[in-house]
Amino acid sequence: MTLMSSRRDILKAGATALVGAATPGLALARMPGEQRFVFILLRGGMDGLAVVPPLGDPDYARQRGGLALKAGQGAAPLMGPFALHPAMPEALAMYQARQLAVIHAVAPPHRTRSHFDAQNVLEGGGVRAFQRKDGWLNRALAAAGAELGGGLAIASAMPLAMRGAKPVASWAPRQAPALADGFQERLARMYADDPILSAALDRGLTIKASAEGGMAGKMRPVRALSLAANARLAADFLRRQNGPRVAMLDGGQWDTHVGQGTLQGRMPRLLTDLDNAFAALKSGLDAHWRQTVVVAVTEFGRTVRPNGGNGTDHGFGSAAFVLGGAVRGGRVVADWPGLSDRALFEGRDLMATMDMRRVLKGLLQDHLKLASAKLDHDVFPDSGGVRPLDGLIRG
Amino acid sequence: MALSTSHALRRLGLGGAPGEAATVAADPYGWLWRQTTHAPKAPDPEPLRRTMRAFQATTRAPTQKARQAAMRAYFRDIRPKLRQSLDTSFVQGAQSDIPFVERMVWFWTNHFTVSAKGKARVLPFIGSYVDDAIRPHALGKFGDMLVAVAQHPAMLIYLDNTISIGPNSRAGQRNGRDLNENLARELLELHTVGVGGGYNQKDVVELAKLLTGWTVPLGPKAPQTDSAFLFVRRQHEPGDKTVMGKSYAAGRVAGEQALQDLAARPETAKFLGRKLARHFIDNDPPAAAVHHISSRYLESGGDLRRTAEALIEAASLVAAHVRPKFTTPMDHLAAAVRGLGAGIVGPNGVQATLAAFGQAPFLAGSPAGYPDATADWATPDSLTRRLEWAVTAAETAVVTDHPLAQAQAIFGDDLSPRTADAIASAENPTESLALLLAAPELLWK
Numbered sequence: 096m097t098l099m100s101s102r103r104d105i106l107k108a109g110a111t112a113l114v115g116a117a118t119p120g121l122a123l124a125r126m127p128g129e130q131r132f133v134f135i136l137l138r139g140g141m142d143g144l145a146v147v148p149p150l151g152d153p154d155y156a157r158q159r160g161g162l163a164l165k166a167g168q169g170a171a172p173l174m175g176p177f178a179l180h181p182a183m184p185e186a187l188a189m190y191q192a193r194q195l196a197v198i199h200a201v202a203p204p205h206r207t208r209s210h211f212d213a214q215n216v217l218e219g220g221g222v223r224a225f226q227r228k229d230g231w232l233n234r235a236l237a238a239a240g241a242e243l244g245g246g247l248a249i250a251s252a253m254p255l256a257m258r259g260a261k262p263v264a265s266w267a268p269r270q271a272p273a274l275a276d277g278f279q280e281r282l283a284r285m286y287a288d289d290p291i292l293s294a295a296l297d298r299g300l301t302i303k304a305s306a307e308g309g310m311a312g313k314m315r316p317v318r319a320l321s322l323a324a325n326a327r328l329a330a331d332f333l334r335r336q337n338g339p340r341v342a343m344l345d346g347g348q349w350d351t352h353v354g355q356g357t358l359q360g361r362m363p364r365l366l367t368d369l370d371n372a373f374a375a376l377k378s379g380l381d382a383h384w385r386q387t388v389v390v391a392v393t394e395f396g397r398t399v400r401p402n403g404g405n406g407t408d409h410g411f412g413s414a415a416f417v418l419g420g421a422v423r424g425g426r427v428v429a430d431w432p433g434l435s436d437r438a439l440f441e442g443r444d445l446m447a448t449m450d451m452r453r454v455l456k457g458l459l460q461d462h463l464k465l466a467s468a469k470l471d472h473d474v475f476p477d478s479g480g481v482r483p484l485d486g487l488i489r490g
Numbered sequence: 491m492a493l494s495t496s497h498a499l500r501r502l503g504l505g506g507a508p509g510e511a512a513t514v515a516a517d518p519y520g521w522l523w524r525q526t527t528h529a530p531k532a533p534d535p536e537p538l539r540r541t542m543r544a545f546q547a548t549t550r551a552p553t554q555k556a557r558q559a560a561m562r563a564y565f566r567d568i569r570p571k572l573r574q575s576l577d578t579s580f581v582q583g584a585q586s587d588i589p590f591v592e593r594m595v596w597f598w599t600n601h602f603t604v605s606a607k608g609k610a611r612v613l614p615f616i617g618s619y620v621d622d623a624i625r626p627h628a629l630g631k632f633g634d635m636l637v638a639v640a641q642h643p644a645m646l647i648y649l650d651n652t653i654s655i656g657p658n659s660r661a662g663q664r665n666g667r668d669l670n671e672n673l674a675r676e677l678l679e680l681h682t683v684g685v686g687g688g689y690n691q692k693d694v695v696e697l698a699k700l701l702t703g704w705t706v707p708l709g710p711k712a713p714q715t716d717s718a719f720l721f722v723r724r725q726h727e728p729g730d731k732t733v734m735g736k737s738y739a740a741g742r743v744a745g746e747q748a749l750q751d752l753a754a755r756p757e758t759a760k761f762l763g764r765k766l767a768r769h770f771i772d773n774d775p776p777a778a779a780v781h782h783i784s785s786r787y788l789e790s791g792g793d794l795r796r797t798a799e800a801l802i803e804a805a806s807l808v809a810a811h812v813r814p815k816f817t818t819p820m821d822h823l824a825a826a827v828r829g830l831g832a833g834i835v836g837p838n839g840v841q842a843t844l845a846a847f848g849q850a851p852f853l854a855g856s857p858a859g860y861p862d863a864t865a866d867w868a869t870p871d872s873l874t875r876r877l878e879w880a881v882t883a884a885e886t887a888v889v890t891d892h893p894l895a896q897a898q899a900i901f902g903d904d905l906s907p908r909t910a911d912a913i914a915s916a917e918n919p920t921e922s923l924a925l926l927l928a929a930p931e932l933l934w935k
Contacts, residue, residue, distance in 0.1 A: 138918040210917050211892055225892075253888070274877055277917050281925055282877070285912035289930050291816070291868050299870035299877070350917040 128242050130421070130462055131333050131387040132341045133376060134232055134256065135322075137369070138214060139277070139349030141393035142407055143414030144445060145362050146183070147197050147427070151176025154434035158399045162357055162407070169358075173197065177427045181358070182366035185374040186416065193425035195373075195418040196487060198454055200429050202395055202447035204481075206440075208409040210350070213394035217451065218256035220475045231474050233259030235459055236341060238469040244340035247332055249325045257343050264339065266328065274300065276361070277350050322346040323371035330379020333387075344372070349393060353404040373418060385420035388462045388488070392451060398443045399434060411440045412447030415454060421462055423489045450481055457484035493518045493806040496904050500935035501815060502770055502805065503589035505825025511902025519806060525588040526629060526798045533626045538618040539716045542643075542707070545614050549708045557710070568614055575617055576851060577840040581832045584824035594798065595620065595628050596820065597769055602639045602681060603859035604648040606852055615644035616852050618718075632762070632792035633753035636681065637746050640673070641719040643706040649673035649857065656702040656727025669727075674698035676857045682752040683734075684761035693734050699727040700738055700745045759788040766797070771805050772812050773863045779804040814934045816864040819847030822876060825932050826883075829900035834927070836883035847875050873933075880927035884920045893922040901931045 148164050149155050155176075156163045164170045169181030177197065179187050189195035205216040205223060212224035220231030236246045237260055246263040248254055257263045274282075279300060286292040322344060329342040349365060356362045373389070380387050396413030412432075418424065430448040432438045440446045452475050459465045459474065460483045471479045498518035499506050506514075514521045548560035586592040599620055606612040623642040627635035639645050646652055654670035655662045662668065674697035678689045703726030707715050721742040731738050736751055738744040752758060763784030767775035786800030787793075805812070817825065823844060826834045836843055844851055849860050861867075894913045897905050909929045916922035926932070 140917075209914070211914075211919055211922060214918060274874075274881060278881070278921055278924060281912045281916060281921070282928060285908055285925060285928070286930065288906075288908060291864075292873065292930060292933065295868060295870045295873040296877075297870075299874035347918060347921075 128244075128340075129383065129386045130243075130340060131380060131383055131419075132458070132463060133329060133333070133344065133387065133389040133419075134342070135326075135344045135346060135372070135389065135391035136214070136217070136254070136256065137346040137349050137391060137393040139210065139347060139351075139393070140213075140395045140397055140409055141349040141365075141413055142351060142355065142362065142397040142410075143199060143393075143412065144396065144399060145355065145357070146180050146366060147173070147177050147199055147414045148180065149176040149199075149431070149434070150178045152431075152434050154436075154438075158434045158439075160401050161405060162355060162401045164357060174427050175429075175431070177429075180363070180366050182363040183370040185370045185377075186418070189373065189377070189418050190425055194420060194422055195416060196422060196424040197427040198415040198417065198429065198449065198484075199427060200412040200432055200445060200447055201392075201415050201449040201451050201454060202412050203451045206411060208395070210394060210409075215255065217392065217394050218254060220256075220452070222477075227476075229259030230254070230256035231455065232256045232341065232343060233261050233263060234474045235463070235465060236263065237261040238465050238473050239463055243463060245338075246341040246343070247329070247339035248343045248345075249329050250343070250345050254343060254345060266332070275348055277348055280353065322368045323375050326372035326375040327379055330376050334380055334383055346372075346391075351397070351406050352402070352408060353406040355401070355406040373416075387419040388421050388458055389416070389418045390454065390458055391416040391418075392454075396445050396447075399439060399445060400443065410444035412445040415451070417454065417458065417487055421488055423486060428484070428487075449484075452478055452481045453484040454487070456481065457487050459483075461485070461488035493522075493802070493809050494812075495902070497805060497809065497812055498522055500821075500825065502593065502802070504584055504586070504593055504821070505589075505828045505932070505935075506900045506902065507585070507828050508896070508899035511900070511904065515902065519802060522590050522802045523799065525590040526795055526802075528588050528591055528629065530626050530629060533622045535622075538615070538622055538643075538718050541614050541618060542716065542718050546708060546712065549712070550710055552710070565610060565613070572613060572617070573839065573841050577835075579617070579620070580824070580840045580851070581827055581835070584827040585832075589828070590798070591628060593770075594794075595625050597766070598624050598628060598635065600854075600859040601765065602635075602645070603854050603857050604644040604852065605854045605857070607855060609648060612644050612648050612852075615642065615647070615718075618642070619644040627794070629795040629798065630793075631753075632758075632787070632794055632797075633750040635794075636677075636749045636753050639681075640677065640701070640749060641704060643718045645673070646704060646706050646719075649676055651701060652705045652708075654698060654702050655725045656699060658728055659702060659726055660724040661722075662725070662727070669695065669698045669702065671695065671698045674701055677749070677752070680857055682749075682761070683755055683757035687755075687757040687761060689734055696731040696733045697748065700731050700733065700748050702727045703742070704745065753792045754788075756784075756788055758792075759784040762797075763787060766801055767804065769862050770801055771808065773815060773865075776808045776811050779808045782807060814864075816868040817933055817935050818860065818862065818867055819844050819849040819872075819876075820851075820860075821935055822847075822932060825935070826927055829932075830887070830896060830926075834883055834887055836879060837886050838882075843879060846879065848872065876933070877924075877928050880924045883927055884922075884924035887923060889919040889923055893919065893926045897926050897929065897931075901929075904931055906931070 148170060150170060170178035171187050172178050186195055203217040207213050215224040218230045219227035221227045236243055246257055248257045248265040250265055253265050282296055286296055325344050329344055332338045333342055351361055354360060376389055377384050392415045393413050396410040397407035398410050402408055432446040432448050438446060456470050459470060460467060495511060495515040495518050498521060499511060499514050502522055548564045549557060551557040551560045583592045604612055604619055619642055623638040627638060649672040650670045651673040655667035657668050671694050675694050678694060679685050683689060703722045705720050705722055707713060707720045728740050733748050738748050763780045766783055767780045771779050782804040783797060783800045787797045790796040841851060854860055894910060897913055909931060912925050913922050916925055
């Protein structure tokens with residue numbers, strides 16, 4: 096039944112199993128600097144209003160209805176109207192230590208409700224889907240040259256953001272394929288007209304769940320959430336002297352159309368995993384954390400009001416995290432549009448008031464010292480009018 | 491009602507290459523018929539000769555111990571090469587310009603199953619088996635295919651004919667050795683007239699006697715020869731034999747004649763007609779379709795090109811009665827490769843992937859090969875394995891185009907709104923592709 100050996104086996108064997116072009120960091124003419132940069136793409140559309148709820152916004156409770164957090168439920172106040180979901184204690188500690196900042200009401204420069212198109216824009220660095228066949232992070236690596244060192248994607252196939260002329264390595268985490276919740280839901284819908292497939296799917300998943308639920312040693316656990324584990328892996332690579340300086344992580348399952356949950360359920364589970372990933376990077380990078388920047392973004396947010404399934408549908412503006420020892424944190428950066436009916440985008444979504452490229456450009460400029468000319472023309476083509484967000488980096 | 495594009499493309503062919511659905515839709519019948527006019531290339535005898543020489547060398551070592559060591563080394567060497575070449579053959583086949591013909595090659599290969607399960611010595615000969623014994627005859631005479639198969643080392647080793655000795659032959663009398671009925675039985679039961687085709691145990695024994703001496707030049711005492719087939723008269727049962735009412739003298743040619751006679755029997759026409767109809771038309775084919783194919787087979791003397799034409803005609807004839815058929819693992823993987831390219835197979839390669847699905851190529855559990863019916867493959871466990879593969883393959887594939895666009899290119903008008911919706915609403919490109927690989931349009935043919 097096994098298709099792949101487990102990651103544990105691979106690590107035991109000492110294999111790094113690098114798939115892809117160059118081994119990062121080796122054979123460089125000059126030693127790379129000590130700055131580390133981690134890009135986390137949370138795929139599926141993370142609900143920014145759930146992660147960093149604007150409890151103090153006068154329209155929040157009314158608009159969010161059953162998904163609203165209430166006072167006394169453990170959401171920690173940040174600044175202004177904003178609070179942090181109680182499932183993220185590590186992030187809160189970093190915020191309080193001024194090593195984490197929240198960017199809110201931010202989105203890539205393309206209004207689409209297609210995951211595919213939005214992720215493509217976010218990763219490609221353009222303004223339209225399928226404008227680019229390579230990614231902004233690869234172009235940033237190319238622009239930075241030898242000073243930056245190599246790049247690494249923790250993924251089975253090279254994500255678009257890291258694809259391009261500059262050779263980048265990838266490491267595929269090996270674990271038994273999960274049939275994640277979202278996938279199962281979509282399968283069930285796809286098979287709804289087909290009695291044979293529906294029945295087989297239902298029965299097959301039940302069997303699989305019970306077989307793997309009862310596993311002791313023989314079968315691998317099937318975990319749909321593993322961002323924290325991948326973060327640990329990335330940190331392992333990043334802290335090596337000869338290792339990569341730039342890493343990309345992929346998170347999934349944020350597409351909470353049904354049963355999103357507030358204090359319990361899917362959303363808090365996702366946030367716990369994200370929180371653990373932040374902690375894993377901090378502890379894994381150790382002394383290098385001082386010179387590290389991590390940025391976690393998503394392709395779009397979600398509807399303000401819950402839908403009929405106690406979940407949310409695709410939206411527009413969302414929240415992003417910038418964290419690391421090099422970050423000037425302890426604040427929320429937002430040009431907050433509010434949640435009144437008039438303020439919502441198309442009457443349903445949090446409006447985005449900031450182009451995500453501003454955040455990425457700001458970090459690349461101030462942390463990785465990329466020249467603005469390169470940022471405006473090469474890394475984010477035709478973005479001369481997009482001003483980098485200043486002040487995110489210390490010193 | 492005419493032959494549907496979907497039936498032609500997916501059940502008679504191997505699935506849609508991008509854009510192919512539109513081409514076929516214009517004239518499904520013509521698209522199929524043109525493929526039957528294909529002229530097969532003459533097989534190249536060299537690969538089998540090379541294999542024979544290398545394998546022979548291992549069996550010639552002077553001591554038992556040395557032979558075993560040589561054999562182990564030989565297999566260590568060829569296994570990865572063989573896996574690679576079988577994987578490549580599968581991918582090339584899936585992407586063939588004449589997918590209807592290719593599907594027939596796969597059909598006959600399963601009909602004349604050879605398996606290395608528990609019999610590693612079959613392994614080195616598998617590549618040649620398809621290329622030399624099956625493919626050259628796929629649009630030729632069934633009788634010729636039958637003889638080629640029965641004289642091929644893969645089949646002779648698989649069904650133990652190399653150890654079948656005529657009890658009254660010189661070798662039999664000297665060593666007290668006897669017949670092995672395996673090959674003869676399967677030739678009758680599975681390959682020609684079929685169970686209930688009118689033969690009895692006596693016919694099995696007589697046919698086995700006819701085939702004694704049909705062997706492979708292996709072993710320390712084997713003659714030095716480039717040929718992969720050897721007729722050893724000292725092992726051959728002397729005297730006349732009678733198989734299903736026909737008499738044969740001793741000798742190799744008589745054995746070949748017996749096989750040609752079996753191929754020409756009406757029972758064989760019926761048996762093959764039914765099997766072809768079940769595979770290419772419907773799990774429970776209308777009698778009219780079976781009859782159409784069988785009669786053409788019979789009146790053409792077992793001409794498989796003419797039979798293939800009849801198959802297309804029959805499919806059109808009963809088009810209104812055709813029901814969906816669940817894909818076998820090979821069908822599913824082939825359709826994925828045909829639509830999305832070799833890169834879709836995933837990190838484990840073709841052999842391991844098909845094995846995980848329960849259809850390991852050339853490792854079938856019995857000479858009957860792999861079954862074909864929906865009931866055999868549309869099971870919860872089978873579906874779960876396909877879904878797990880879909881996830882793995884999607885994770886490792888490089889998504890170069892929107893899976894929705896790919897689905898439209900592959901399925902054309904057959905793409906259902908439900909499937910399109912699922913693919914379009916997926917959370918990320920990987921999930922999108924996984925849904926495409928798990929789509930009903932790929933699971934049914």
